Amino acid sequence: MAIQNRKREIPGTILFDGEQARKGYALNKMCYSFNLAKNRAAFKRDPEAYYEKFHLTETQRKAMRSGNVLEMLAAGGNAYYLAKFAGIYGLDMQDIGAQQTGMSKEAFKARLVKAGE
Amino acid sequence: MAKIVGAINTTHVPLIGRAIHQHLEHDPYWKPFFDGFPPVRDWLDKVKPDIAVMVYNDHGLNFFLDKMPTFAIGAAPEYVSLDEGWGIPTVPSFKGDLDLSWHMIESLVDDEFDITTCQEMAVDHAFTLPLKLLYPNDSQWPVRTVPVCINTVQFPLPTVNRCYKFGQAIGRAIESWESEARVVVIGTGGLSHQLDGKRAGFINKEFDLMFMERLVTDPLWITRFSIEDIVEQTGTQGVELLNWVIARSALQGDVVKLHSNYHIPISNTAAGLMLLESV
Numbered sequence: 001m002a003i004q005n006r007k008r009e010i011p012g013t014i015l016f017d018g019e020q021a022r023k024g025y026a027l028n029k030m031c032y033s034f035n036l037a038k039n040r041a042a043f044k045r046d047p048e049a050y051y052e053k054f055h056l057t058e059t060q061r062k063a064m065r066s067g068n069v070l071e072m073l074a075a076g077g078n079a080y081y082l083a084k085f086a087g088i089y090g091l092d093m094q095d096i097g098a099q100q101t102g103m104s105k106e107a108f109k110a111r112l113v114k115a116g117e
Numbered sequence: 118m119a120k121i122v123g124a125i126n127t128t129h130v131p132l133i134g135r136a137i138h139q140h141l142e143h144d145p146y147w148k149p150f151f152d153g154f155p156p157v158r159d160w161l162d163k164v165k166p167d168i169a170v171m172v173y174n175d176h177g178l179n180f181f182l183d184k185m186p187t188f189a190i191g192a193a194p195e196y197v198s199l200d201e202g203w204g205i206p207t208v209p210s211f212k213g214d215l216d217l218s219w220h221m222i223e224s225l226v227d228d229e230f231d232i233t234t235c236q237e238m239a240v241d242h243a244f245t246l247p248l249k250l251l252y253p254n255d256s257q258w259p260v261r262t263v264p265v266c267i268n269t270v271q272f273p274l275p276t277v278n279r280c281y282k283f284g285q286a287i288g289r290a291i292e293s294w295e296s297e298a299r300v301v302v303i304g305t306g307g308l309s310h311q312l313d314g315k316r317a318g319f320i321n322k323e324f325d326l327m328f329m330e331r332l333v334t335d336p337l338w339i340t341r342f343s344i345e346d347i348v349e350q351t352g353t354q355g356v357e358l359l360n361w362v363i364a365r366s367a368l369q370g371d372v373v374k375l376h377s378n379y380h381i382p383i384s385n386t387a388a389g390l391m392l393l394e395s396v
Contacts, residue, residue: 013315032181079313083176093312100317
């Protein structure tokens with residue numbers, strides 16, 4: 001079977017493929033470090049020093065500073081690793097979902113409930 | 118020879134860990150989800166498996182993108198639950214079964230599945246929460262475990278057909294092990310959900326219910342879908358249904374569904390549960 005050269009377009013969806021994995025490596029590696037409490041504390045103390053330590057690209061630093069999840073994804077972030085970053089700020093998946101879809105948290109939650117009807 | 122007593126598939130949403138910790142089982146939000154489990158616990162109490170083979174995906178606890186195996190199997194005396202970064206409580210460590218681990222590794226490689234073996238392995242919520250849901254009151258885990266970890270994080274992912282065949286090979290491996298042990302195969306994750314992107318919050322009830330039905334009556338149905346098709350139909354994290362496919366195909370031949378539950382939403386996820394036995 002031939003490898004598809006043209007990427008499949010799924011609206012509103014980024015497949016975390018080789019291109020994303022290459023682009024996002026530093027950002028995801030930083031987020032992976034947040035498994036350890038001492039690293040989460042170090043990040044909170046000085047985010048800029050932490051970005052430097054993990055050699056984040058300028059685009060990735062800007063995305064992190066803005067707190068904008070769609071920008072973090074565009075910079076190669078992977079949902080599973082970004083979740084660890086979100087955890088530092090006590091954000092849950094409905095906060096993240098609401099932000100990405102431009103909805104209020106209540107509206108986002110209501111839409112989830114509606115999907116079950 | 119060892120006997121596979123059945124297969125269980127269940128969602129592994131992290132928030133479940135917090136709900137268990139805060140005793141929210143009877144809270145109106147959680148009740149329809151937790152109410153699915155007593156029949157499966159009763160069944161476990163009846164068939165009393167000695168070992169649980171856990172088919173799951175790691176979410177950046179044991180594996181990072183520096184080394185990402187497609188199929189990895191634990192061969193450790195013990196598997197530890199560790200902090201994943203967002204505060205769900207850890208649980209006591211799980212005992213391994215080195216004899217079954219190495220028998221599976223040898224059998225699977227002989228069957229042409231070139232897996233990664235892990236003599237040390239931390240296990241995340243995808244492994245720990247299903248066991249906590251199935252054995253909520255046990256102070257010590259009543260089963261030994263073998264982790265089977267599938268890459269659902271970084272594309273390319275294994276095809277559905279490959280996963281189906283991998284599950285069959287796991288079934289053959291377990292059933293060719295010279296032991297009196299009783300083994301349950303547990304697939305975790307799914308069903309439809311998407312955490313990331315503008316389509317975050319996507320859920321597809323119709324597809325999930327069809328998938329659950331066909332898993333019993335026509336398990337090859339899902340193999341007609343490409344990974345991209347599965348993402349389109351079930352969301353970026355809905356691909357975790359690969360773990361369900363593997364657990365199902367570990368049961369040889371026809372199966373009967375003893376119990377199922379399906380509830381939307383738990384966090385951003387359509388929560389599914391199935392208990393299957395070979396006919």
